[in-house]
Amino acid sequence: MQRVLCNAIVDExxxxxxxxKGLNTYRVEVWGREPHDYVRIYEIAMRSDTLAAQExxxxxxxxxxxxxxxxxx
Numbered sequence: 001m002q003r004v005l006c007n008a009i010v011d012e013x014x015x016x017x018x019x020x021k022g023l024n025t026y027r028v029e030v031w032g033r034e035p036h037d038y039v040r041i042y043e044i045a046m047r048s049d050t051l052a053a054q055e056x057x058x059x060x061x062x063x064x065x066x067x068x069x070x071x072x073x
Contacts, residue, residue: 028056
């Protein structure tokens with residue numbers, strides 16, 4: 001199995017106002033490098049954009065590894 005290399009961009013969808021409870025919502029766009037040259041967009045609720053990016057990357061890697069297993073690579 002080849003290592004999954006990818007990048008992410010995070011955009012704010014909804015920010016919780018100071019003093020309110022809840023999580024911020026982010027749009028995380030992740031794209032991979034060959035042979036995993038796909039683009040995925042995730043909507044993720046997290047406390048920070050860094051955590052949202054990490055979660056988006058984790059989801060992308062998991063999905064690409066599943067695709068590799070299904071195709072037998």
